[in-house]
Amino acid sequence: MRPAKLLKYLPAFIFCGFIFVFMILWFALPKESYSSQEKRMLAEFPELNAGTLFSGDFQKSLDEYMSDHIPARNFFVGLNADFELASGRNGSNGIYLGSDGYLFPKPAVRTDQLINNAQYIKEFAESIDVPVYMTVIPSSGYANSSKLPLIHEDYTDAELISDFAKGLGSRVTFIDTADVLIRESALKQLYYRTDHHWTSRGAYECYKALGKKMGFEPVPESEFSVETVTGFYGTSYSKSALWFVSPDKIELWHNTRQSKDAVTVEIKDGSDIKTNNGYFFRERLEEDDKYPVFVDGNHSLVRITNTDVEDGTLVVVKDSYAHTIVPFLSQNYRNIIMADLRYYKKDISDIVRSENADGVLLLYSLDNLSNDPYLSNLF
């Protein structure tokens, strides 16, 4: 064929070549059963029999199977995210790309759940006779507002938190840490760039602020040695599909004066019990999402004992933001009992009584608190 003629047919060859090669690759490439980016099982090859074929179930499932296993899936998902970003749709996957490689989940919206949750906590505090402390962690986008992209939804965290606090009543000591977090965010990295959680530094600043209201003496920064772990890609990263964003570092703060074997973490999920020496679960650092290195992520009930501390028992009712701060609080309380109401289905007031607790701390991120339907289980 003459070159000119070949050139004329080239777009058709490109098209046919693409769809044929894509199909062949699809058949040839091995199929993953799990997507670590999405943290979900991928579709399995559907069952083929007369029933599923004539009802159309087979065909429908085959569609899903094919979509879940296309060649170079991450490349294409990333390309789409890049294209959307380049054509003006920053935040199309629910995550904004800000300056300095920061990824911000979109802001929390006002919900009735938030106000109801204040009411549940108020009634809970009235039902027990130990001090109840509450703090709400604002979102990364709110604390880092100077890094947000030009066009973004408003982060009204301050307004929402203050409306929530008004509903708590006089028995709850509300500790406003939002101001501290905003002030310190200007100087230090208090939130991960690729994850919605706060960093160890963020938790430490909050720990200091809590000390003032809860009456303990925070361990000074100079007594910690900081171990840095690289290569952390958080959930905001996975959601955004903006693969060019560089990974975060995770800091593990170790108290240099802590005696060996002083700290035990005991995790209870139903009848399963596992124990660990120290706050950090290093096997979790092998995963892409390394945040569960802190007290092994979400569990129903976790007991943290620090025999270096003489006494003090604190019940912590929380979401995953607490996992970073509990190692600090553990410097001041011999026993911490951490309950997650999403999994723990018994009364918290029973724990308070049976453990003879000195106080209860409720620690939630605003986003989670606005949607969490489990606080009615407090008592």
Add this chain to the structure above:
Amino acid sequence: MVFSSFIFLFMFLPITLFLYYITPRRFRNLTLFVVDLVFYSWGEPMLVLLMLTSVLINYVSAILIGINREKKALARTVFVISIILNLGLLGFFKYVGFIGETLNFVLPFLDLPVLEVSLPIGISFYTFQTMSYTLFLIGLSKKVLIANEMGALWDAVRESGSQSGALGAWVGITAYTFQIYFDFSGYSDMAIGLGRMFGFEFMKNFDYPYISKSITEFWRRWHISLGTWFREYVYIPLGGNRKGLGRQIINIGVVWFLTGLWHGASWNFVLWGVYFGIILVIEKSFMLKLLKKAPAVVSHLYSLILIVFGWVLFYFENMSDMGVFIARLFGADGFMMHGSIVSCITGYIPLLIAAALVSTPLFSFIYHKIKSRAVTAVIDNAGSIAALLLCTASLASSAYNPFLYFKF
């Protein structure tokens, strides 16, 4: 099976092309017939029997009519029977639920059971018309890169409710205006492109409808195959404009009532059809002359506003939702938008501008001005590669569902 899916693009189409080209020439249509049955049966396997029945009826009727040309009465009888059977199938599958609901509404004491019949894919098109790679790709890009995104914007505007204000509501219905055009014309382009791949020529179905200077012109440029069909098989047989003005107006009314009803079995479609029927009668009686004299800006604006407003009637099947939205368009919830919809709409501005430009012949005009073969070759090939990659990326992304413990 839809054209813009992985299973079609990267499985069905390559296999079909392969089978088609290894089949000896004279059996190629048989190959197409078989793969078509697979295509149609993909979503609703059992309903393909209905289609086969219909094909058989028409095939046999056509032969019977052909060999009985001399015996007028017999030929006519076969013809009438085949029409009744065809319309019966269409009527049953597409409109039986609608008729039942309407009768129950008007005459509640009847209390008819409303039949829920699932509509076989493509039956409307199919009854009307047992009806090249670049064209296919252009169509695919229109559907995936523009229509789907405009649909997402329109959804966001409706979900924002009164926060959108009049301004946001107009942006929203404009997005829907683009969605419906790029969806439909994209699909037509893909069908025409696929047809050509296998040696079938279909007529152009859309001719830049949004650049029209009157509604009369709009309907010559929008869904051309449908307009042609109604003109030839309904309007002209009813007498068209040959039996006086009164009769012509009635004929127009009938055509537009049916056009509306064809689009969907719900009263808002009838309303939409009648809306255009009335506008067309007004244009025929005096408006067209005025529009010709008016500056181009005026006639374009006149047409666009009526078209865009028409899509409001087309979209809302629920009359009270429609009322709320129309009130919003005219300021019932204030003019400005506020809340999260502001940043959402702002993000879509580049795409809205792109959609507006692609709705005009501008790019086609520029492309055909280019004299250099080399330049057009670069555009063709780079464009094909970009379209393939971006469409695949968009489809891949819609199946990417991070199930993250995001809240935790």
